[in-house]
Amino acid sequence: MEVARYRPGEDAEPVFQAYDVPLMDDWAVLDGLTHIKDRLDGSLSFRWSCRMGVCGSCGMTVNGEARLTCGTFLTEYAPGPVRIEPLKGFPVIRDLVVDIDDFLAKLSSVRPWLVREGEEPPLTAEYAQTPEQLEAYKQYSMCINCLLCYSACPVYVLDPDFLGPAAIALAQRYNLDSRDMDDRFDVLNLEDAVWGCTFVGECTKVCPKHVDPAEAIQRYKVSAALRSVLPWSRR
Structure with a gap:
């Protein structure tokens, strides 16, 4: 070796x-x-x-x-x-x-947790989902933050300000979760976020969990474009 x-x-x-x-x-x-x-x-x-x-x-x-x-x-x-x-x-x-501090800061910026607004349910409350609602985001939830996608991404290697594949995929994971009330438009619809991706696809190729970050990024580009045309639309 x-x-x-x-x-x-x-x-x-x-x-x-x-x-x-x-x-x-x-x-x-x-x-x-x-x-x-x-x-x-x-x-x-x-x-x-x-x-x-x-x-x-x-x-x-x-x-x-x-x-x-x-x-x-x-x-x-x-x-x-x-x-x-x-x-x-x-x-x-x-x-x-x-040193992965840069990635951790980027990950935190996309709010990778369930966001609920205007309610404080009792501790015994549950947010039930159908199998179809789970399937909508399950693939993106498999990310283990191994950073292989960042290392393989030619955009991130050249531009450290790029938000990066895993952070965007995990943001999309929560955007597609029926229990979440955020849309993360403020951190994703930026030149250094989804619009910085050139769709090379190396992130998806190296992902050991088949998360397909490239697909997550392209899906959000469609959502962001639709929101620009139809401002009242979300996700």
Whole structure:
């Protein structure tokens, strides 16, 4: 494995360090990194948590492609080498660990929670939904904030002000939820939001949960355009 090593403030630029890792049939790339950390070089830094494709923590660039390293197996790249780099488009904190504060701020700006106005229901109240109402947004709710879509997005890499695929998809998730009363027009109908997307589609290609952020963005473009023509329309 060839792993990017970088310590901002100490190193002038990233360098690649080669490690010999056993080629095991059931080893994911994350297992290879763990082997390096535990057996070869304890100074290597990377993020991981669940190892099950749920938490989204272990996203990295594997041979040039944004992947979850827990679900990417070494045998896919046999006989190697496998080159591991941090996600593109984000400042590097150390080695394979990137700073995601910019994404968290963008995510918060789209209000990714149910917004209810003018009511305070009792704690026992429920907002019932039909299966059809659930299906309207379920696909977008599968996002795990792994940031692979941001790393693959050519717009975000070139323009850090772009709101980005995951934040827009999660905003659309709540826009399509029958229980929500917000429309998030103020943060989505902007040049740095849905109108900044050039519909390359790389975000959808790399998404491990098949969220299809590109579709979410294009759907909201239609909604925003209709609202411009019919100002009283929403969603």
